Amino acid sequence: MINGIKHSNLNLIITGIALLLVSGCSIFDTRNAESPDTGNTGVFMQPDRPEVVLDNLISAVENLNTVNYLRCLTEPSFEFIPSSSALNSSPEIWTNWSIDAERTYFNNMRAASENTTGHRLLLSNISTELSSSDSRQIFADYSLTILHNRSNVGVPTMITGRFALQVEMSEDGLWAITSWTDISIDNNYSWSDLRANFYRD
Template identity: 45%
Template sequence: MKISDHFLIHRLTLLTLLLSLSACGIFETRTPEEPGSGAGSGFQQPDRAEVVIRNLQSAIAGLNTLNYMRSLNEENFSFSPSASAFDNDPLIWQNWSRQSEENYFNNMRASSQNQTGHALVLSDEERTPLPGGGERYTASYSLTIFHNRTGQGIPTVASGTLIMDLVQGEDGLWSVESWADNAGGSPFTWSDFKVTFSRD
């Protein structure tokens, strides 16, 4: 075989490969996702109750709205604020919903752009089975969010005690159905973060 023939075969093979790849769409551009809005890394299939808690911690660390919302039950989610947060702003809690959770989280993420070090630290954890199935999770928490509203006197750390009732859906996946916040003597709680960032 001549060198020229060998070169021609090589070029035809390369051309065929490139055409095959382009047919698969590998060279097509896609619309970029907004940072923190996609599923991203860190989300695990919540096939056990404890995985939901890990997913929440991961969502907080990355301020990932989608992963945060995937941890909250789509049908029957409810949130009970700390007593101090309720007394300070009772009207905002009257119609608090899963959509309210998404709004506050998105606003918090927007106020924390280019910041890192966000964390949800849990301690004194307790898990107890619920009579109708499911699990009650109780823990002390320290929630750190580095945001741009410190000039307004908003702290970067909230603390208190959370009580979450976790349920398993028909698909076998777990989520938070109800969530209660307790200050436990803390002057600034997760509920206060929610109030702060529920407003643009």
Template identity: 30%
Template sequence: MQMRSVLGLLLFALLCSGCFNVREPEKPDAVSEWTPPTQPSILTDNFTKAVRTLNIAVYSRCFTPGFRFKADPATAGANTALFENWTAAEERDYFNSLKNKSATNALNLLDLTKTRENFFRADSLEQFFSYKLRTSHTDTTLKPHDFTGTMRLVLTRKNNEWLIAKWEDNRENQACWSDLKKHFIAR
């Protein structure tokens, strides 16, 4: 009986030996980089970090379901059908395409400088930024990697969180964000 107990214990120990192995920690969930945007500046930080790290989950969360993008007039003029109904779905598709055409662990550089802010009501405001974006894409059919311009964001607050409801883009003498979106939405 004693021998049977010892064999049973050994068998149990062998079966459970894998239960206590040390494993590599899992990568943090992409959404864990999201900070609840209870202030407009937190939303801007979420947006900037998502663009820099090409984090689609966080990027997508920055926009309202009814989001609209208005492209730079020069870019939109030649592509009216492309930009006339640009919603959060197109925004996500463009960003996903940009990520797929970027090196693994690539980082973009984004510098946003707020130039003005106007509150409409306690739950909506507009912010104006000048931006400089340097992308790390590997698509050889698009020469520029640097995009500059100004953007007007209309933010709304729902359930105490700020989100981007509207984005208007304008160029400053060279390629702008609208040009980047035009290129990567078609890919």
């Protein structure tokens, strides 16, 4: 009788091991390391056409995704030209503006907007000029809403303006922004001013 019980238990153990192997599961599997926090996921499409660059820019800004935002820009040669009013008010900031400055302002803006949703980037009056077979200039009016926590110190949560983007195709056939010129409307607060505020942290 005892031998029968032992035999039955042995069968159960063997059956359990077999099921575990068939299911492909292992109690010894390790978890994949989580990637660093770079904002919400968002969507980044392969920028094989100039207009996709705008779609990626909108998605990156609305999701406050730093990685995808920087993927829209050409590293390290990206050039930002601020609005004339922002240049006059903070000339020292723009002297050495670079892709690293873009990263700093965007990360600070994301940190100031944690646990909020409803960020929006709306583009209108979009027009494109052909510079060459691998270069376009895109003009658009923008309305940007970022629900950050600095409105109490005079940083608006909604801004409007206009930009001119120089978009170029690289050797791999993918497009990115090489130059960004910001234009304020009636000297109102623009994306340049927002950059300056969050760059200062």
